[in-house]
Amino acid sequence: MSSPADRTLCVWCPDWPVTVARRGDPALAGQPVAVVERGVHGLVVRAASSDARHEGIRRGLRRREAEACCPGLVVLDADPAAEARAFEAVARAVEAVTPGLVLERPGVLTFPTRGPARFFGGDEGLGRRVHAALAEVDLAEAGVGIADGSFAARLAARRAAPGGAHVVPPGATPDFLAEWPVDVLDADDLPELLARLGLPRLGAFAALPSAAVLARFGAAGARAHRQARGIDEHPARPTPVPPELVETCELDPPATRVDEAAFAAKGLADRLFDQLAALGLTCTQVVVEAETEHGERLARRWRHEQSLTPATLATRVRWQLDGWLTSGQGTGEEDDATAGITLVRLRPDQVVPATGRQLGFWGGDAAAGDRADRALVRLQTLTGPGSVVTAAPCGGRIPSERVRWVPWGEPRDDTVGPEIPTWPGAVPGPPAARVYESRLAVSLLAADGEPVTVSGRGEASAAPARLVSDAFGDAEVVAWAGPWPQDVRWWDRVCRRRRALWHVVARTPATDVACLVVVEAGRAGIEAIYD
Amino acid sequence: MALATLPSRDPEARARLVEVHDRTRPLVLARARTLTVPGPLRPLLPELVRGSVVVVEGAPGAGATSAALSLCAAATAAGEWAAVLDFEGTLGGEAGAAAGVALERFAVARRVPPDRWATAVAVLLDGMSVVVAEVPRHARAGDAHRLVARARERQTVLVPLAGPRTPWPATATTRVHVEGGPWPGLDAGCGLLTARTPRVRVVAGTREQVGVLAG
Numbered sequence: 202m203s204s205p206a207d208r209t210l211c212v213w214c215p216d217w218p219v220t221v222a223r224r225g226d227p228a229l230a231g232q233p234v235a236v237v238e239r240g241v242h243g244l245v246v247r248a249a250s251s252d253a254r255h256e257g258i259r260r261g262l263r264r265r266e267a268e269a270c271c272p273g274l275v276v277l278d279a280d281p282a283a284e285a286r287a288f289e290a291v292a293r294a295v296e297a298v299t300p301g302l303v304l305e306r307p308g309v310l311t312f313p314t315r316g317p318a319r320f321f322g323g324d325e326g327l328g329r330r331v332h333a334a335l336a337e338v339d340l341a342e343a344g345v346g347i348a349d350g351s352f353a354a355r356l357a358a359r360r361a362a363p364g365g366a367h368v369v370p371p372g373a374t375p376d377f378l379a380e381w382p383v384d385v386l387d388a389d390d391l392p393e394l395l396a397r398l399g400l401p402r403l404g405a406f407a408a409l410p411s412a413a414v415l416a417r418f419g420a421a422g423a424r425a426h427r428q429a430r431g432i433d434e435h436p437a438r439p440t441p442v443p444p445e446l447v448e449t450c451e452l453d454p455p456a457t458r459v460d461e462a463a464f465a466a467k468g469l470a471d472r473l474f475d476q477l478a479a480l481g482l483t484c485t486q487v488v489v490e491a492e493t494e495h496g497e498r499l500a501r502r503w504r505h506e507q508s509l510t511p512a513t514l515a516t517r518v519r520w521q522l523d524g525w526l527t528s529g530q531g532t533g534e535e536d537d538a539t540a541g542i543t544l545v546r547l548r549p550d551q552v553v554p555a556t557g558r559q560l561g562f563w564g565g566d567a568a569a570g571d572r573a574d575r576a577l578v579r580l581q582t583l584t585g586p587g588s589v590v591t592a593a594p595c596g597g598r599i600p601s602e603r604v605r606w607v608p609w610g611e612p613r614d615d616t617v618g619p620e621i622p623t624w625p626g627a628v629p630g631p632p633a634a635r636v637y638e639s640r641l642a643v644s645l646l647a648a649d650g651e652p653v654t655v656s657g658r659g660e661a662s663a664a665p666a667r668l669v670s671d672a673f674g675d676a677e678v679v680a681w682a683g684p685w686p687q688d689v690r691w692w693d694r695v696c697r698r699r700r701a702l703w704h705v706v707a708r709t710p711a712t713d714v715a716c717l718v719v720v721e722a723g724r725a726g727i728e729a730i731y732d
Numbered sequence: 733m734a735l736a737t738l739p740s741r742d743p744e745a746r747a748r749l750v751e752v753h754d755r756t757r758p759l760v761l762a763r764a765r766t767l768t769v770p771g772p773l774r775p776l777l778p779e780l781v782r783g784s785v786v787v788v789e790g791a792p793g794a795g796a797t798s799a800a801l802s803l804c805a806a807a808t809a810a811g812e813w814a815a816v817l818d819f820e821g822t823l824g825g826e827a828g829a830a831a832g833v834a835l836e837r838f839a840v841a842r843r844v845p846p847d848r849w850a851t852a853v854a855v856l857l858d859g860m861s862v863v864v865a866e867v868p869r870h871a872r873a874g875d876a877h878r879l880v881a882r883a884r885e886r887q888t889v890l891v892p893l894a895g896p897r898t899p900w901p902a903t904a905t906t907r908v909h910v911e912g913g914p915w916p917g918l919d920a921g922c923g924l925l926t927a928r929t930p931r932v933r934v935v936a937g938t939r940e941q942v943g944v945l946a947g
Contacts, residue, residue, distance in 0.1 A: 574859075576855055583851060613836065714794075732798060
């Protein structure tokens with residue numbers, strides 16, 4: 202447990218999301234850019250370009266605060282799939298130097314240096330070699346660091362001067378780490394707490410006795426303490442992986458689209474974790490392997506800071522398959538583009554005893570949830586992954602905008618909570634039970650039989666008298682309200698939409714039907730029925 | 733043990749002990765395996781017996797969907813799961829939340845091919861506590877009978893959502909007819925649409941109850 206970690210080299214691409222965005226859109230070069238993602242309290246900055254950081258923008262800042270700090274800021278949504286796809290090219294470049302890469306997340310990769318350092322004449326030689334490989338893919342600004350353990354190597358990569366590698370000599374890692382502030386630890390609230398306890402540097406934290414740290418801060422604290430002392434996060438000699446834990450899935454017909462392959466991979470990840478759980482194990486590193494129709498074998502190793510879960514593993518497999526399936530198309534190699542994936546295999550590479558997961562105290566809810574999950578996944582295999590959905594409320598004005606349907610198995614992201622504030626201009630009245638995403642065509646007619654039109658100033662040509670549709674036939678309008686004009690995204694020339702809304706109660710032979718009618722571009726349609 | 737060792741000349745203590753024994757006996761009767769219905773439907777249909785079939789029917793726009801959603805809320809309020817089979821993909825999620833459904837334990841199967849309807853409902857019956865299934869056109873009576881049997885076996889409440897053109901072709905424990913009603917609040921060119929109180933008829937066996945759903 203307390204042996205020093207293996208020598209590790211880390212390649213760290215600073216602000217990788219920004220780099221990817223700038224490559225995708227050359228017009229962004231020279232402008233301050235921030236990439237935002239949805240956090241617990243709305244959109245927060247995940248990465249920012251160096252000029253934006255110079256203006257005071259940092260990770261975790263809210264979007265509005267960031268825009269206030271730097272008025273010319275271009276704010277983009279995070280696209281993890283594109284980041285992973287672009288990182289695959291970087292991984293290939295580094296793979297020319299050494300096999301056995303471990304991807305931690307898009308933007309960070311590590312590998313043990315023991316073999317390659319000897320081959321290339323020491324750590325400095327290896328660092329130069331990796332740097333040259335990165336320069337070939339236009340990533341000269343990426344940092345390369347070598348130290349004991351992946352945590353220290355990552356910090357060394359941040360310290361690296363442009364054009365060179367930062368090498369921490371063997372055994373000097375604890376001294377190197379001692380100077381860093383505690384913020385660099387990956388533990389949620391711990392850095393703030395440590396700073397308040399008067400331990401602003403990793404050195405001071407590392408000097409505490411480890412038994413006391415475990416007693417006071419629990420398993421997460423002990424893990425952070427091991428990091429601060431320069432000991433690898435995971436035991437140096439992990440439990441040997443039982444050979445029967447390899448999960449394989451053959452795809453027939455071969456998958457050429459990412460979602461087909463990723464859907465298979467999700468089942469695979471679930472099976473793998475069920476097997477591991479039966480043995481009381483969890484895994485921290487997984488090799489994703491794929492075979493294509495043309496007999497190519499692709500393999501990539503992914504690692505997770507703490508330990509993987511089925512969901513995080515499935516995301517990583519999806520990114521990886523996306524990288525393989527789309528990178529061939531990008532380079533114009535016809536063979537790669539036509540070759541579908543015929544086989545996906547997950548091989549756990551490093552397993553550790555499972556300690557973290559604990560079921561709910563009463564257990565009942567978890568059992569019902571498992572049962573429901575099994576049924577819904579089975580239904581997905583029958584009818585397709587997109588056909589089983591759950592509703593996540595989100596902001597909007599008309600009913601179809603106010604709910605997002607998330608396919609089962611994907612994160613629902615409802616960190617906003619069920620209490621969404623009502624948008625100004627939202628349709629008043631009770632929520633509608635039937636919402637038509639593709640509106641039902643109707644004609645809203647005046648008493649003289651002419652269609653009711655709404656002028657640019659929001660005035661109706663006449664009072665609606667009849668509602669003619671396939672669903673309800675020719676129905677008399679007994680009550681109505683409106684029109685309410687809406688100018689959607691008026692600041693955006695491309696997405697701008699103008700529409701007018703009516704609440705209409707139509708008398709059908711069976712009952713009175715209340716519906717929301719939307720008039721847009723001269724056409725009326727039923728948006729929702731209050732059923 | 734306690735009963736045997738108690739002196740037989742103390743009948744009062746013995747009777748009291750027997751009473752405690754009766755009261756704590758772990759016995760679950762069919763009427764205890766129920767889900768409590770929340771919301772305005774409660775006075776007419778206080779609870780759903782697990783394994784039963786509750787048909788909700790009404791013309792489009794009469795309020796049948798909202799009634800079915802409040803039955804889903806009965807499951808999610810107990811910490812269990814509910815699902816809806818929605819052919820057209822038109823269910824309003826917001827109305828579900830308003831009816832009291834916990835959306836994180838609520839799934840919707842959309843755009844299921846009508847020929848796989850029975851299979852899809854059977855799969856949902858395996859995993860959920862309440863399954864609302866829209867009835868397709870020309871649903872086969874054989875399929876429907878099999879689903880009723882499966883619901884009884886899995887102790888799941890099956891709620892077929894039927895319409896005038898899509899009747900439920902099998903037996904049902906309870907039938908909820910939603911007959912609509914006037915919309916208050918809105919008038920010719922003025923007013924504001926407010927929640928209405930549709931007329932509902934609940935038929936359970938020979939017993940029939942009529943009422944309005946007070947919003």
